[in-house]
Amino acid sequence: MRNKLTKNLNQLLLAIGTIILALLVGAVIISFSGNSPIEAYLSMFNGAFGSKQRFMEVLVKMIPLVIMALGTSVAFKANLWNIGADGQFIMGSIFAIFVTIYSGLPPIIGIPVSIIAAMIGGGLWAGLAGWIKVKFNANEVITTLMLNYIAVYFLSFLVYGPMMDPGGSKMPQTKLIPDAFRLPLFESGNRLHIGIFISLIIVVIMIFFWKSTLGFKIALLGQGEKVTTYSGVSVKKMIVFTMIISGLLSGIAGWTEIYGVQYRLLEGITSGYGSMAIVIALMGGLNPVGILISGFFFSALLVGGATMQRMTDIPFSIVDIVQGLIIIFIIARTAINFKEIKNRIVRRMEHVK
Amino acid sequence: MKKLLLVLMIMLMALSFTVACDGDNGGSSSDKLKVALILPGKKDDLSFNQSMYEGMMNYLDANEDKMELKVTENVYEVSDIEPALLDFADQGYDVIIGHGFQFMEPLVKVAKQYPDTHFVLGTGYKFEKNSAIYDVSLDDGGYQMGVIAGLATQTNKVGVIGGADVSEIYRGHEGFKLGAKSVNPNIQIQEVYTGDWNDTAGAKEAAVGMYDSGVDVIWHSGDGIGLGVVQAAKEKDKYVLGNVADQLKLAEKNVLSGVVYQWKAVLENIFDDIDSGEFLKLADEERFYWITAENEGLNYSKINDSKGWLTSDDLTKIESSWKDLKAGKIDFSVIKEPTK
The missing domain is CATH 3.40.50.2300 (Response regulator)
Incomplete structure (x- = not known):
């Protein structure tokens, strides 16, 4: 118990340290660019928390980001580097909207069916990458990335072609879903929808998931294939299965974005959430609560950065820089492996004794 | 353990909530x-x-x-x-x-x-x-470009390239055809819609193809695609007519004129x-x-005839057609709305 507490606390401190370091190095770069770092960070903070509307927008962005990061974390925990969250998000939303537009089901049945369709879409897309890995030993980093492109262009094909809104003067988007299918908003004037509860519920589910046998098996896969084989679990099945779970979560993220925010499919719907989700998952230490916190941090960074760009002359690229620095520091942290260093120091100190 | 994290997170959220409520700087400093x-x-x-x-x-x-x-x-x-x-x-x-x-x-x-x-x-x-x-109302501008292109062409072939055939662009293109035919009834007109406003490369390809087939003046109706057409004109050393802003700076020898929005x-x-x-x-x-041309929201940039293809007679015709447009004398009723 005590051990776990210090471990979590350590992780939190490390995460905060990483962010501070990234912000500091970022500040140096900003001042090189001729802007004031204090002004940049203040307006970024103000941009995310400066008004109720802005804060609500942070929560709106957080919904898909957290769910996608949770999906990404499932694969990462099994040492499967699924970087195709964007593609899975897109396929999930395509499947969901397909059902809603063409099935004509009443909302009571139609809404649950659309969630399931989103899960199937995302799950199949990631599962496909898993299957290719098992069957042909193709690296999942490459296959998931390639599948992203296929999904993006498939989406373009649909919104420019067969699913284009006939009344939309050739804008690359489908028609709107009926009002009854849209997730309710908390109030008018901002875009926060009840999808926030869905993301919190998924966080809770994931906490229990990692305590279940299935979660344990996935984590075991991350310990190496031999470990898994020795413990009598089929590696191949587990790889495909893990990818499916990972992808279906990203599919749900797509569903919340369509049914809560956009109400239609359109080009560029992911707006780079997938790469953000990877950072969030790593930053959160692949732990559901950690992901929730880092998801909140990153959506504040996103919304604050966008507002900063609107209100001042400081470019949004600063957000990209900070994000990039955080990735570098996380990778450096894993590469350097502090535990080893610490152990050595401890051992040496024991010798001294 | 995780409870601690949860508490921390709730505190963080609560903190940002209070900041959110305090930091409201709604009151404007002036009555501007x-x-x-x-x-x-x-x-x-x-x-x-x-x-x-x-x-x-x-x-x-x-x-x-x-x-x-x-x-x-x-x-x-x-x-x-x-x-x-x-x-x-x-x-x-x-x-x-x-x-x-x-x-x-x-x-x-x-x-x-x-x-x-x-x-x-x-x-x-x-x-x-x-x-x-x-x-x-781009039909005015398109018409004027059509007149200029129709008079300038040496091969009797002109072209027009646009992003998508949405209403105002469509009307502009139809205006262009009308204008070109008004000065040169037997002119051949090639037309391409790239389908994407920012497809600079695609537009360039289309323009190169047109120039290679003998077209020597192209009008483009806007944005990223326009840059591609201007590039093609520069490479092939033919004329291009711009749109929206004066694009002379992009290719001083090849931009003949262009529609300018004000x-x-x-x-x-x-x-x-x-x-x-x-x-x-x-x-x-x-x-x-x-x-419109009438309210001077539309204009055309100064003719920059570096190749000397336009005679002084042509220049008078260009000016008089602009006068007609400004006076609303050109009949555009023949243009039909695009069929969906």
Whole structure:
């Protein structure tokens, strides 16, 4: 118990340290660019928390980001580097909207069916990458990335072609879903929808998931294939299965974005959430609560950065820089492996004794 | 253990909530009209964005005591548009201008939620009680380009390249054909729609193909595609006619002329209506502010005939056709709306 507490606390401190370091190095770069770092960070903070509307927008962005990061974390925990969250998000939303537009089901049945369709879409897309890995030993980093492109262009094909809104003067988007299918908003004037509860519920589910046998098996896969084989679990099945779970979560993220925010499919719907989700998952230490916190941090960074760009002359690229620095520091942290260093120091100190 | 994290997170959220409520700086410092202009691209793109930016700056210079202006660039992704509109409305801006067709849906949605804010949309067709649309009647400009191209061509072949055949571009292209035929009834006209406003490479390919088939003057109807056409003209050393902003700088030997938008003409009308309070009471058909040759919102840039293809007789014809356009003497009723 005590051990776990210090471990979590350590992780939190490390995460905060990483962010501070990234912000500091970022500040140096900003001042090189001729802007004031204090002004940049203040307006970024103000941009995310400066008004109720802005804060609500942070929560709106957080919904898909957290769910996608949770999906990404499932694969990462099994040492499967699924970087195709964007593609899975897109396929999930395509499947969901397909059902809603063409099935004509009443909302009571139609809404649950659309969630399931989103899960199937995302799950199949990631599962496909898993299957290719098992069957042909193709690296999942490459296959998931390639599948992203296929999904993006498939989406373009649909919104420019067969699913284009006939009344939309050739804008690359489908028609709107009926009002009854849209997730309710908390109030008018901002875009926060009840999808926030869905993301919190998924966080809770994931906490229990990692305590279940299935979660344990996935984590075991991350310990190496031999470990898994020795413990009598089929590696191949587990790889495909893990990818499916990972992808279906990203599919749900797509569903919340369509049914809560956009109400239609359109080009560029992911707006780079997938790469953000990877950072969030790593930053959160692949732990559901950690992901929730880092998801909140990153959506504040996103919304604050966008507002900063609107209100001042400081470019949004600063957000990209900070994000990039955080990735570098996380990778450096894993590469350097502090535990080893610490152990050595401890051992040496024991010798001294 | 995890409880601790949860508590920390709740504290963090609570903290940001209080900040959110305290930090509200809604009260404006002055009684000037607060205006936000949101551009989908960069303000110096020598095209659609620049024309609006310059028009707005012109208007601002003349009315500096009455308004303050905030310009935001590069709001292109659809997912960024709605938050930007919401934020400006929430911050108490009086007038919010979304410069582009893709702003239409979010703008109409946000306009409903902020009935006291004035929203202005650059091209489109949907509106609310507190929003209006400014647009270009490109058939005038296209006609003039057609006249110039028809007179300048040495091979009797001209071309026109556009992004998509949406209403005003379609009318521009049809105007071009009319204009070219008015001076040169037997002219051959090639036409391409690339289907994408930013497809510079595709437009360049199309233009190269046209030039190779003997076309020697091409008019392009806008944006990223325009840059591709100008590049092709430079490579093949043929003439190109620009659109939106004066593009002479891009290729001084090859840009013959071009349509120039001067949004200032309608901005004055729009802001006059906002000042007088008429804006909120406009009838549906009055919610469209058109720039035309007549109100000098459309013009053509100075003829730059570096190859000497135009005779002085041709130049007189070009001037007189512009006079006819300004006087509204050209009959455009033959243009049919695009069939869907």
